[in-house]
Amino acid sequence: MVSNLIRMNLAMQRKPWSGARIFWLSVGLLLAAGTIALGVTNADNPPLAVDLLASACAAWTLGMALAPVFSGGGGIRAEHFALLPIPPRKLAAGLLGAALVGVLPAVALIAFAALAIFGFMHGIGPGLIGVAVTLLQLIVAVLLARVVHGVMGQAMQTQIGMELVAFYIALLVAMVSVGWFAIEPLTGQTAEVLTEGWPPALSTAFRVLPSGWGIVAVDAAFKGEWGLVIGALLAFGGLIGGLLLAWAALLARSLTLKPASRSVRGSAGPVGPALDRWLPQNRLGAVVARELRAWVRDPWRALELRIALWSGLLMGAIPLAAGFTEVLPFAGITIVIMGSVVSGNLLGLDGSALWQTILTPGAERIDIRGRQWAWLLIFGPVSLAVTIVFTLVTGHHWAWPLVLALEAALLGGAVGLMVVFSVFFPSPGIDPRMRKNPMDSSGEMVTGAIVMPWLAGLTALPAAAVSIMGLVDDNLLLQWLGVPVGMLTGIGLAWGLGYLAYRRLEARGPELLNLMLKGATPQAKKDAKPSPADAAWKTLPLGKKIVVYVCGYLFWLPLLPQGLVPLVFKLFGIDEVKSWFLALYLPDVWQWPAILLMIAIGVGMLVLMIQIPRQHQQQRAAQLREQ
Amino acid sequence: MDTRDNARLATARNGQPLALELIDLSKTFGETVAVDHINLSVPRGSFFGLVGPNGAGKTTALSMAVGLLRPDSGRARILGVDVWDEPIQAKTLIGVLPDGMALPERLTGREALMYLGLLRGMDEATVRQRAGELLNVLELDRNEHTLVIEYSAGMRKKIGLAMAVLHNPRLLILDEPFEAVDPISASTVRVILQRYVAAGGTVILSSHVMALVEQICDHVAIIARGRIVAAGPLDEVRGGDSLEDRFVELVGAQIAGGEGLSWLAT
Numbered sequence: 035m036v037s038n039l040i041r042m043n044l045a046m047q048r049k050p051w052s053g054a055r056i057f058w059l060s061v062g063l064l065l066a067a068g069t070i071a072l073g074v075t076n077a078d079n080p081p082l083a084v085d086l087l088a089s090a091c092a093a094w095t096l097g098m099a100l101a102p103v104f105s106g107g108g109g110i111r112a113e114h115f116a117l118l119p120i121p122p123r124k125l126a127a128g129l130l131g132a133a134l135v136g137v138l139p140a141v142a143l144i145a146f147a148a149l150a151i152f153g154f155m156h157g158i159g160p161g162l163i164g165v166a167v168t169l170l171q172l173i174v175a176v177l178l179a180r181v182v183h184g185v186m187g188q189a190m191q192t193q194i195g196m197e198l199v200a201f202y203i204a205l206l207v208a209m210v211s212v213g214w215f216a217i218e219p220l221t222g223q224t225a226e227v228l229t230e231g232w233p234p235a236l237s238t239a240f241r242v243l244p245s246g247w248g249i250v251a252v253d254a255a256f257k258g259e260w261g262l263v264i265g266a267l268l269a270f271g272g273l274i275g276g277l278l279l280a281w282a283a284l285l286a287r288s289l290t291l292k293p294a295s296r297s298v299r300g301s302a303g304p305v306g307p308a309l310d311r312w313l314p315q316n317r318l319g320a321v322v323a324r325e326l327r328a329w330v331r332d333p334w335r336a337l338e339l340r341i342a343l344w345s346g347l348l349m350g351a352i353p354l355a356a357g358f359t360e361v362l363p364f365a366g367i368t369i370v371i372m373g374s375v376v377s378g379n380l381l382g383l384d385g386s387a388l389w390q391t392i393l394t395p396g397a398e399r400i401d402i403r404g405r406q407w408a409w410l411l412i413f414g415p416v417s418l419a420v421t422i423v424f425t426l427v428t429g430h431h432w433a434w435p436l437v438l439a440l441e442a443a444l445l446g447g448a449v450g451l452m453v454v455f456s457v458f459f460p461s462p463g464i465d466p467r468m469r470k471n472p473m474d475s476s477g478e479m480v481t482g483a484i485v486m487p488w489l490a491g492l493t494a495l496p497a498a499a500v501s502i503m504g505l506v507d508d509n510l511l512l513q514w515l516g517v518p519v520g521m522l523t524g525i526g527l528a529w530g531l532g533y534l535a536y537r538r539l540e541a542r543g544p545e546l547l548n549l550m551l552k553g554a555t556p557q558a559k560k561d562a563k564p565s566p567a568d569a570a571w572k573t574l575p576l577g578k579k580i581v582v583y584v585c586g587y588l589f590w591l592p593l594l595p596q597g598l599v600p601l602v603f604k605l606f607g608i609d610e611v612k613s614w615f616l617a618l619y620l621p622d623v624w625q626w627p628a629i630l631l632m633i634a635i636g637v638g639m640l641v642l643m644i645q646i647p648r649q650h651q652q653q654r655a656a657q658l659r660e661q
Numbered sequence: 662m663d664t665r666d667n668a669r670l671a672t673a674r675n676g677q678p679l680a681l682e683l684i685d686l687s688k689t690f691g692e693t694v695a696v697d698h699i700n701l702s703v704p705r706g707s708f709f710g711l712v713g714p715n716g717a718g719k720t721t722a723l724s725m726a727v728g729l730l731r732p733d734s735g736r737a738r739i740l741g742v743d744v745w746d747e748p749i750q751a752k753t754l755i756g757v758l759p760d761g762m763a764l765p766e767r768l769t770g771r772e773a774l775m776y777l778g779l780l781r782g783m784d785e786a787t788v789r790q791r792a793g794e795l796l797n798v799l800e801l802d803r804n805e806h807t808l809v810i811e812y813s814a815g816m817r818k819k820i821g822l823a824m825a826v827l828h829n830p831r832l833l834i835l836d837e838p839f840e841a842v843d844p845i846s847a848s849t850v851r852v853i854l855q856r857y858v859a860a861g862g863t864v865i866l867s868s869h870v871m872a873l874v875e876q877i878c879d880h881v882a883i884i885a886r887g888r889i890v891a892a893g894p895l896d897e898v899r900g901g902d903s904l905e906d907r908f909v910e911l912v913g914a915q916i917a918g919g920e921g922l923s924w925l926a927t
Contacts, residue, residue, distance in 0.1 A: 324765055
């Protein structure tokens, strides 16, 4: 049965190797190579290597536990077997086999192979133990991911469970973003970890966690402590058995789930008839009401909404651990940014329900504008309240003009970007009418989640620039001028990007619907007539594709934070803040050349990103003409 | 006679445009030709049945007719209005029930009707009154607090039908409207549709249940492998036989199931 499930899973997830996938695969492989390097380069200092590998394995295990949440639902699901007489334990074992075969597990296997490599560097015995624990570590990670996903699904059945799941995911997101604020006071200098290892408490913690058992076993084999080796292997066995049982129990329950929905609490509910009383009963009001109800009643959207709120708050709060209160006034702004991240796939969420918008005369514009208003009604008041309260409480009154300018600019920018992303880059997931498990998501959102915050940040650049200039010059008028500038760019972007979105929806409605109905299957891609540019892209050699993607994803790095931002700092003579602006650490003579070089690199990457495909397209057109 | 000539004749005969006119419509998915240059004329005021085996191209043809799927070639006209040239005008004339598509899943039936009515620009009082009547007639008013996603398959068809007729369109295009609907509701739906046709509306429905089409439709078209193999008034098409016999004859299918399967229930 296992081999059948593996084949079925692979067949269901078969999709073309898009550039984005290749990019993420390259990132994963680089990280895996980095993990191996941690062990290899520190082989002569085993305690340090064990420290680093134990924490790296913890990071991999944690990352894999989050993967099913964000990668969308394309593969095999327990529900597919609801009617087959397979006992849950057997099904769990079969699904485990299927879950172990895939791209992500393959990359993780390379990373975990660091244990085997480290082992062989110290002898055959530790090496063989290393091979065993490499596999065990991967199985634990995959199983843990499935169990976490299942537990979340179960928890999502209740209100309190959903809040906890949201808080948990938000905490992870916040830790990934600003966690170093909290870790630094714990560890002293972060930079020293690579040479001296973790402080004793953390070091022990990483070894005691299941993700550390593998490297502990290898280390013990090297030291000849075979009792500990056997203990670790037994512990692995027990843990895997326990996780399998837990997963089987979760599967048995999830097969009998009712459709995922939060109950309608009639007139008492917050989105019952009361909503109709204060919303205008017209075309726009109808869409706003539909959207607000979806944000409350659709478990996945309710979860995303909470993740945005919590992670925004936590990103402001975590730096408090290090005594930074300066970040807190900006918590409301991070809520806006996170709100745009979770809303970048609204069409994907509604799936084939798009047909109604297409068939209602002139509804495309109303639909987009209604989605924008509903989003503003949710995120506007909350983020503004958080901004005001936290700025008041922390007493950072200097920040008022800046945070208000950012708030105005970002609300507009985010509400524009989210509809553009939703219409131009929709990622169909499980069609809403089929979503049974509350953790059934709406398609892949990794790329959007990485790109969106930066784009949203860009939309606030003019307002921020004016306000910061005012702060630098101590010019109160200039500081406050940022607020109207923010409102102006905000309104302009919300309107203009919304316009782009609904014009696109009007022009490409049937194609978008087709995508929603068929999902991102190879067939749907084949059906869509590729433009000459797309056709040329397909024949672009892989190496060039990778160059284009790396340039496309990373050009902002030299251009903005390493180029334009230090340029502004130099112009205004700010020299207290150096942060991670490389140029500002250089001797004075070299600062200007370094800044210009960075800008040149950024612009060069942009040019490469545009020119490589264009050149190839021209060459291809020429070839086609000759034939 | 070629169906295209048939169409021109129908337009000329009564001097007013056809309810639906498909001209040389085709669609290919990858290697599969789903709809192969079909021509079809649906006279106004007719109760038109589109029948065909599974995968014959019924849904694809209807999707292209209403503007949900862009054809590779050909035109579709609704009451003389080209669906792809003047989409807004065409879409005001039709009510559509597609098969296998999502609805506003997180709304209750009443909320969904209010939403769609208001989105169509109808005034609140009219929508409220019509929604109430439709929910009552289709017996959906007993599930006032149930969201559409929790509806059974039959209830989904019924709320879909209510949404299709809410704005009182001139032409109804219904994909498998009776599938999964219980017999009592099916009778209700039939009566509603027959009254609608009697009052001057036009209904086009697709089905693979021959007996049903034979009972309620006055015109019929048989579609197989992406082509229209027969079309016209019901009696002309079946030519003395039952529709089912004629269908099997035209589609050229063999009734399987008499041989093999010896292991079943032994």
